[in-house]
Amino acid sequence: MTIDTKDMLNSILQSISRIDYVKPEEIPNIELYMDQVTTFMENQLGSTRRYKEDKILTKTMINNYAKNNLLPPPVKKKYSKEHVLVMIFIYYFKNILSIKDIESLLKPLTDKYFGKNDGFNITSIYEEVCSLEKSRIDSLAKDISKLYCSSQETFQDAPAEDREALQLFSFICSLAFDVYVKKLLMEKLIDQLPDNSSRKKEK
Template sequence: MNINSENLLESILESLSRIDYIHAEDIPNIDLYMDQVTTLMDSGLSSSKRYEEDKILTKTMINNYAKNNLLPPPDKKKYSREHILILTFIYYFKNILAIKDIETLLNPLTKTYFQTENQPSLSEIYEEICSMEKSQIPDLSKEISAAFARAEESFADAPEEDRHYLQMFSFICSLSFDVYVKKLLIEKLLDELPDFQKSQKKEK
């Protein structure tokens, strides 16, 4: 991939390093109306937008999440800090999982920790998960760099006018296969989650 390959890789890794999330302490302590929620989500997760005009979450999406049991209903049309945390989880999961799978994953979380005194608090769970994910970025950068290097070595005998495209295609396929395999693994874990929970309750 001789088309500014170093610049391309540098740009990819830079975008990875800019990935951020909404910090629990940045969420107001007062309940928010829908318009305030969408504004907060849009500004807090702007680094994940593909295009500037993209919307992170819309009113219709949020209403549908409540109807599909992904999100506890608002209190008098107002959303709490914990609603925002759950919405952030949903935002990331919706890109790779079916609605039913997200419900399977989040229902135990909302039943046990949403607006309860149970420990750890939902905010603490959220922050620990986000911190763990941020800590993975250096290793992900190394994996992406290695995949990029392998792609640059592919199709060495292809005609020069086709080689750059084929190498880029190879790189995209490599990344896509990684996503595909991990998605299969996540779905398998979700299928086993209800039985796992039952076995845990029996042990108690």
């Protein structure tokens, strides 16, 4: 089977260039019931699914997030715009970090800034972080292109019929190493957060 890696890479880079975030103004200003929250998240983040049957968010997930202190409890079974923003953070973190690490990251923020109507709040934090991430898209695309080019230089001595597949494997390994190093760094930084540091000392 011939793998058209150049077409695949171009497709990935085009996808990266189209990455956007859910803007706070796109979230309804009214409080939402759980069904409305799951429908909103499906509509907004559905394009990030790998498979059609994948669920972005379910009632069970939401209940588990609240149970594990990742999400402040709803008020009279209704969720605010800030609840939705916290769920978006959780959605992206859960593919990389453990539930405990996500709690360590988010709980100090929700304890201090959740529900604040004036000044600095969860919405402010969300907008600042998303703005930083949007500014990195071009450099991220360049880094991936560079990794791809490097992978194409590997396995020059391999049998011709296997070279393309091995170079693809090399490209995937390079991407995996990048993710591994960043995940390791994230975990080390989370371990240094005040609550985690004090827990370590107690142990």
